[in-house]
Amino acid sequence: MSSESQTEKEIYSKYHLKKVINASGRMTILGVSTPRAEVVDTVSHGLNEYFEIKDLVDKTGQYIAKLLNVENAVVVSCASAGIAQAVAGLIVKDDRDLLFNLHSSDKWVAREIIVPKGHNVNFGAPIGTMVSLGGGIVVEAGYANECKPEHIESLINTDTAAILYVKSHHCVQKSMLSVAQAVTVAKKYNIPLIVDAAAEEDLQTYYQQGADLVIYSGAKAIEGPTSGLVIGRHQAIEWLKLQSQGIGRPMKVGKEGILGLTKAIELYINDPKQETGQEMVAKMTPFIEKLNSINGISAKVVWDGAGRDIARTEISFDAKVIGKTAVEMIDLMKQGEIAVYFREYKANEGKVDADVRSVTAEQLDIVYNKIIKIIQGVK
Numbered sequence: 032m033s034s035e036s037q038t039e040k041e042i043y044s045k046y047h048l049k050k051v052i053n054a055s056g057r058m059t060i061l062g063v064s065t066p067r068a069e070v071v072d073t074v075s076h077g078l079n080e081y082f083e084i085k086d087l088v089d090k091t092g093q094y095i096a097k098l099l100n101v102e103n104a105v106v107v108s109c110a111s112a113g114i115a116q117a118v119a120g121l122i123v124k125d126d127r128d129l130l131f132n133l134h135s136s137d138k139w140v141a142r143e144i145i146v147p148k149g150h151n152v153n154f155g156a157p158i159g160t161m162v163s164l165g166g167g168i169v170v171e172a173g174y175a176n177e178c179k180p181e182h183i184e185s186l187i188n189t190d191t192a193a194i195l196y197v198k199s200h201h202c203v204q205k206s207m208l209s210v211a212q213a214v215t216v217a218k219k220y221n222i223p224l225i226v227d228a229a230a231e232e233d234l235q236t237y238y239q240q241g242a243d244l245v246i247y248s249g250a251k252a253i254e255g256p257t258s259g260l261v262i263g264r265h266q267a268i269e270w271l272k273l274q275s276q277g278i279g280r281p282m283k284v285g286k287e288g289i290l291g292l293t294k295a296i297e298l299y300i301n302d303p304k305q306e307t308g309q310e311m312v313a314k315m316t317p318f319i320e321k322l323n324s325i326n327g328i329s330a331k332v333v334w335d336g337a338g339r340d341i342a343r344t345e346i347s348f349d350a351k352v353i354g355k356t357a358v359e360m361i362d363l364m365k366q367g368e369i370a371v372y373f374r375e376y377k378a379n380e381g382k383v384d385a386d387v388r389s390v391t392a393e394q395l396d397i398v399y400n401k402i403i404k405i406i407q408g409v410k
């Protein structure tokens with residue numbers, strides 16, 4: 032037995048942890064993703080060395096900026112920290128008094144952050160909490176189901192510090208202005224635009240469309256270590272970096288995270304070994320066929336609602352036939368020796384989605400067998 036698998040065994044047994052099959056996607060509650068070996072290697076090398084940290088931050092930032100063809104970049108501890116520090120950076124700029132007293136200072140400064148109402152979501156924690164952490168005040172534009180450029184325009188005044196656009200499957204999608212439309216408004220009034228693109232796969236498009244700061248989660252699409260990436264205009268990134276002496280300190284990213292994410296971005300850009308949607312379909316097809324042979328269960332391929340190249344298996348449970356609702360199935364699949372997690376958003380419609388990006392064909396067999404056992408009432 033290799034020492035690696037022994038360590039692995041030890042982690043699960045020593046702390047009495049359950050093995051997990053993650054058919055839910057890039058979920059923070061399950062540990063998000065598993066970086067490639069080269070990234071793990073870089074993290075471990077980074078841990079074993081000393082650096083002039085300011086230099087490490089600046090030079091990895093420049094390296095990433097060059098890779099992505101953007102003005103400037105910085106690695107942060109996670110996307111949420113990126114949102115908070117982006118807001119703080121645009122409010123404080125280089126004012127030392129505000130930098131050191133962001134929440135206690137009564138000095139007047141523009142603090143309003145305009146967010147389309149349908150973007151004011153809970154991604155696991157509320158967007159608004161990150162804005163407040165950064166010293167901002169959320170001002171919602173438009174309605175829960177509609178936001179047009181004029182809804183944002185009508186709210187812009189001398190207290191406006193930035194516009195925040197959340198590009199995410201968590202958000203209301205219909206009748207919302209596009210990133211390009213948000214850019215047009217931002218430029219017209221000379222207000223900076225922040226785009227939270229935490230789980231998005233395209234590291235360039237929102238910057239190219241004209242956003243001032245764009246934020247990504249390091250462990251989601253990029254599959255880096257726990258970390259975040261902020262890219263954008265030179266000055267805005269420099270202001271954000273100053274926050275390491277302010278609210279950024281309790282969000283410190285270590286040398287290992289900085290080096291690990293930089294490596295992961297390089298691999299993501301130069302060697303995108305990601306599964307295509309069609310490859311996902313191929314992997315899940317036998318699973319779907321087997322599920323469809325069960326009375327009371329139907330399964331089919333569905334494509335990502337936010338337009339990413341991700342195919343998932345939608346599984347519908349007919350409670351009248353199998354005697355269990357989707358909500359009960361979700362709960363039972365998490366019980367036992369191996370916990371299986373699905374995407375749960377459609378549970379109230381009697382459906383779950385299986386995201387197979389982190390699931391092997393062998394694991395899909397385990398999932399199938401577990402479903403069978405549950406509906407046959409076998410313990």
Ligand SMILES: *Cc1c(COP(=O)(O)O)cnc(C)c1O
Nearest residue numbers: 109110111154199227229230248
């Ligand atoms: C995941 C996510 C975040 C938070 O990312 P972390 O890196 O976990 O902090 C923020 N916004 C959106 C839209 C997300 O999907």
